[in-house]
Amino acid sequence: MTLDVEICSGTEVAGQRVAARIAALIRDKPDAVIGVATGSSPEPVYRALARFVDDGLDASGVRWFALDEYIGLPPGHPQSYRAVLERVLIGPLGLHPTSLHVPDGTAADPEVAAEAYEAAIAGAGVDLQILGIGGNGHIGFNEPGTPFSATTHRATLTESTRRANARFFPSADAVPVECLTQGLATIMRAGRIELVASGSHKADAVAAAVRGPVTEQCPASILQRHPDVCVNLDTDSAAAVYESS
Ligand code: GLP
Numbered sequence: 001m002t003l004d005v006e007i008c009s010g011t012e013v014a015g016q017r018v019a020a021r022i023a024a025l026i027r028d029k030p031d032a033v034i035g036v037a038t039g040s041s042p043e044p045v046y047r048a049l050a051r052f053v054d055d056g057l058d059a060s061g062v063r064w065f066a067l068d069e070y071i072g073l074p075p076g077h078p079q080s081y082r083a084v085l086e087r088v089l090i091g092p093l094g095l096h097p098t099s100l101h102v103p104d105g106t107a108a109d110p111e112v113a114a115e116a117y118e119a120a121i122a123g124a125g126v127d128l129q130i131l132g133i134g135g136n137g138h139i140g141f142n143e144p145g146t147p148f149s150a151t152t153h154r155a156t157l158t159e160s161t162r163r164a165n166a167r168f169f170p171s172a173d174a175v176p177v178e179c180l181t182q183g184l185a186t187i188m189r190a191g192r193i194e195l196v197a198s199g200s201h202k203a204d205a206v207a208a209a210v211r212g213p214v215t216e217q218c219p220a221s222i223l224q225r226h227p228d229v230c231v232n233l234d235t236d237s238a239a240a241v242y243e244s245s
Contacts, residue, residue: 002224003224003231004229004230005210005231005238006231006232007238009235010234011041011198011234012044012047014045014232014234015042015044015046015047015048015196018130018194019051021194022128022194025192026059032063032128033064034062035129035130035131036064036067036130037066038132041132041198045130045194046093047092049089059095060099063099064099065102065121065124066085066100067139067141067182068140068179068180068181069081069082069180069181070105070176070179071105071178072176072177073105074106080102080105081105101120103152104180105180111153114151114154115152117152118152118186121182125189126189128192129192129193130196131193132197133202134161134205135160135202135204137208137219137220137221138161139195140181140182140187141157142155142182142183142219143157143158143219144216144217144219145216146184147184148222150184151185153181153183154179156177156178157176157178187222194230194232195223197232197237199234200239202236203238205220206231206240207241208220208221209231210224210241
């Protein structure tokens with residue numbers, strides 16, 4: 001196992017530790033570029049970061065780049081990832097919405113939007129990327145089978161991902177079918193990666209990512225090839241990592 005794994009007693013503790021490292025980065029580099037994930041897992045990180053800001057951390061010079069966005073939700077839809085990140089990150093940290101960059105899921109031509117986003121990220125250079133992980137091992141919306149070489153692209157959600165995300169929508173049918181997502185090659189260019197996971201429903205995906213073979217069937221396993229990754233787990237999501245095989 002090559003990845004650095006930290007097991008915490010709970011998600012708030014993990015969030016505090018990750019946020020402390022991000023706060024240190026921002027103090028060191030006030031114009032840092034930080035990649036941000038949606039989903040429940042990173043929310044304790046954002047809550048803890050907001051406390052650092054309350055205590056005087058100045059994050060106003062940071063540029064934030066989202067991992068992904070649904071295609072086809074109307075502008076301003078509360079479950080668009082732009083709206084979610086404005087709610088859980090930009091608002092609580094008192095930041096200007098223009099500091100948040102999200103792929104344009106409303107673009108007439110999603111492929112053009114993907115290329116534009118890839119160019120913007122490549123130009124900015126992500127210092128630190130926050131990641132969650134899907135129950136099937138996806139990162140961003142890179143579902144199993146996505147080539148490791150993919151850059152930002154248009155993708156189709158698997159049924160299991162749509163079911164998992166149905167909790168945020170009135171019904172499973174309301175979950176968009178397509179998205180724009182940073183590719184695995186895009187994610188791998190980040191200088192550092194902090195992955196957060198919690199809950200027993202993530203245990204198999206976490207174990208496959210951390211100590212399974214590096215395979216496109218488990219997109220997160222590519223992180224084993226990155227030189228600076230910390231995998232932050234609660235005890236439930238860590239359960240299968242140290243099982244004998
Ligand atoms: C979504 C996002 C991913 C996220 C995953 C897990 O599919 N596109 O970036 O990691 O959900 O979300 P959660 O942390 O809510 O389990």
